[in-house]
Amino acid sequence: MFDTKxxxxIxxxxxxxxxxRTTVYGLIASSQLEAxxxxxxxxxxxxxxxxxxxxxTPEQDHAR
Structure with missing residues (x-):
């Protein structure tokens, strides 16, 4: 039915x-990932x- 998930x-x-896992939960807590x-x-x-x-990321902005 679906080709991708x-x-x-987690x-x-x-x-x-x-x-x-700690980083994933941190990203969820900071609303950077949606769970x-x-x-x-x-x-x-x-x-x-x-x-x-x-x-x-800021590094990508400075590289331009």
Whole structure:
């Protein structure tokens, strides 16, 4: 039905972004990643992961 996932588990988000669980939860707490509860499970939306990866960092601005 879907070719790509709409959301990832916390573990999958860690693996995808190559960061720790603590960092993922920190990004959720600072609203840089969007999480949803589905029952007892927490998932991170792919849209918010893509937004985080597409966001320009200050280092990228200075390189231009």
């Amino acid at each position: 709409l959301a990832l588990s 573990r999958e988000a860690c693996e995808t972004l190559s960061i720790s 949803r509860k589905i029952g007892r499970r927490t998932v991170v939306t792919m849209q918010s992961i893509n937004r985080l990866l597409d966001a320009e």
